[in-house]
Amino acid sequence: MSAFDVLKQRQAVRNYEPREVEDDKIVRLLEAATWAPNDRLREPWHFYVIRGEAKQRYVQMATEYLQERFPTKPHLVKESLAVLETTPLVITVTADIVPGDEASSEDNEYAAACAIHSMWLAAKELGLGLVWRTRGVGLVRDERLSRFIGSPENKKIIGTVFIGYPAAETPATNRKPYDEKTTWL
Numbered sequence: 029m030s031a032f033d034v035l036k037q038r039q040a041v042r043n044y045e046p047r048e049v050e051d052d053k054i055v056r057l058l059e060a061a062t063w064a065p066n067d068r069l070r071e072p073w074h075f076y077v078i079r080g081e082a083k084q085r086y087v088q089m090a091t092e093y094l095q096e097r098f099p100t101k102p103h104l105v106k107e108s109l110a111v112l113e114t115t116p117l118v119i120t121v122t123a124d125i126v127p128g129d130e131a132s133s134e135d136n137e138y139a140a141a142c143a144i145h146s147m148w149l150a151a152k153e154l155g156l157g158l159v160w161r162t163r164g165v166g167l168v169r170d171e172r173l174s175r176f177i178g179s180p181e182n183k184k185i186i187g188t189v190f191i192g193y194p195a196a197e198t199p200a201t202n203r204k205p206y207d208e209k210t211t212w213l
């Protein structure tokens with residue numbers, strides 16, 4: 029498959045079969061991520077692999093978060109938790125903060141974003157489905173997730189990726205033509 033084909037066929041996949049992702053495939057995803065571009069080769073990312081018993085603890089944490097955030101929406105809480113419970117593998121990605129160097133810290137975030145995109149493309153090749161989540165059960169902006177991964181110093185959470193074997197066809201999304209988003213100077 030050409031690079032263009034993989035780029036165009038990548039999709040946010042949110043429904044998975046009830047089977048685990050094999051260790052060798054997890055390793056391939058992590059390896060793909062580490063080949064992402066990054067300024068001055070700081071390799072400013074870290075990956076927290078969450079599955080099995082750790083994922084059960086993640087579900088508990090998400091339950092607390094959702095009940096606090098949506099006290100009047102029990103259906104939403106239930107649906108969000110069902111998504112999480114049927115996701116075999118979760119990986120949280122952080123970017124290194126460089127103390128006193130805002131520009132480098134920002135570049136590190138971009139690099140970690142590239143790493144997530146690389147995983148996303150690799151997932152496609154490995155027959156896996158993946159979605160990058162920040163909101164809701166992604167818990168990216170909730171302090172609880174930081175504690176969950178061990179309160180690492182000088183690391184900012186960039187995303188939580190949900191991964192598994194796709195359960196069904198995902199309808200394709202569309203994009204505006206590039207010329208609506210381009211200015212030739």
Ligand SMILES: Cc1cc2nc3c(=O)[nH]c(=O)nc-3n(C[C@H](O)[C@H](O)[C@H](O)COP(=O)(O)O)c2cc1C
Pocket residue numbers: 038039040041042159160161162163164166201
């Ligand atoms: C930074 C970022 C954050 C995202 N957060 C969420 C999220 O919290 N929940 C979710 O369902 N999808 C999330 N997505 C996935 C997008 O919704 C998805 O990429 C978009 O709908 C386009 O669909 P496609 O990726 O299949 O083309 C996120 C994507 C990015 C890049």
